[in-house]
Amino acid sequence: MTRGLTGARGLTGGGRTPTIREVAEAAGVSRATVSRAFTRPDLLRPETVERVREVAARLGYTPNVVARALSTGRYATIALVVPDIANPFFPPLMRGAQQAADAAGYSVVLGDSDESPAREDVLLTKFAHQVEGVVLASTRMPSARVREHATRRPLVLVNRDIPGVPRVLIDSASGMAQAVEHLADLGHRRLAYVSGPASSWSNQQRRRAVRRVAAARGLEVATVQASRPTYAAGIECTSALLAARVTAVVAFDDAVAQGILAGLSAAGVAVPDDVSVVGCDDVVADTTTPPLTAVSAPTRMAGQLAVEVLLRILGDDDVADTRHVLDSELIVRATTGPAPRTRRRRGTTADRYTDGRRRSLGS
Incomplete structure (x- = not known):
């Protein structure tokens, strides 16, 4: 004989898992309907599926996937x-x-x-x-x-x-276009795009968007290839970015942008006073120091x-x-600012770092 339900635990007496028959009785439907609610919900009315699953969750019932696979x-x-x-x-x-x-x-x-x-x-x-x-x-x-x-x-x-x-x-390309427009409006004239994997569809879309808007706004774009879309790869890119003498960087994703922030900080380069940085995806952007301007993707x-x-x-x-197609948008935070106005007169921290590095290498 079936014992009463234990309420909060959602199990039958003695800790036994409820059966499909008990779920059907509690929901006032047939056992076939319970089965379809989990396997073919498209065959049932939405309110029926909702009722069956609510009862199943309350009772602690889960479908027997192995048995179903063997039979169907x-x-x-x-x-x-x-x-x-x-x-x-x-x-x-x-x-x-x-x-x-x-x-x-x-x-x-x-x-x-x-x-x-x-x-x-x-x-x-x-x-x-x-x-x-x-x-x-x-x-x-x-x-x-x-x-x-x-x-x-x-x-x-x-x-x-x-x-x-x-x-x-x-569609991260639309957000990337907004990023370049934002940097151009801030007075930046030379920026870098730190590229993702060559075979990445997203990377191709983002790179084309950066180049298209930069060309329309009369900006120069240097491309730096990250070895992988990772924090470590972002750090590795820092010296190439400094050598390129850019005032703004648009990274393939947030992980690379995080690494770039760390690399610039280690080199004594101030963000955004000397170099502005933009990430993409916006999954960790608000947790960086400083908070990262990024293209937000759903x-x-x-x-x-x-x-x-x-x-x-x-x-x-x-x-x-x-x-x-899902849209993206630029979220402006603390890593982007006006282009350095004193660059030509005395050079930014990035310029001084690059010049000092060249002297130390004897170049």
């Missing part, structure tokens, strides 16, 4: 593959993806490709036999290979624009939307070539 071939699991889990851009994206998956009764497995196209290829091949679909963020693989993987399992891209493959794109929303598109595909919706 559906694993209720999706994969999220990112190029670098340590990059601050991706945790908000992962959280948004996880929340959207949770709401639909799916689990998420994570793959980190370590910025390697070959590693991405291996991960997607493995996941093809283990998950129902994949969200592939900032892929570094060639387009043709991405399309091949999309024929094996439903696949949604984040920040890679490949026609024929569903994708969610963050990263979490991108992860959530990508999973929602993937779930629509799994529900047999025809979204083969859907393309969602």
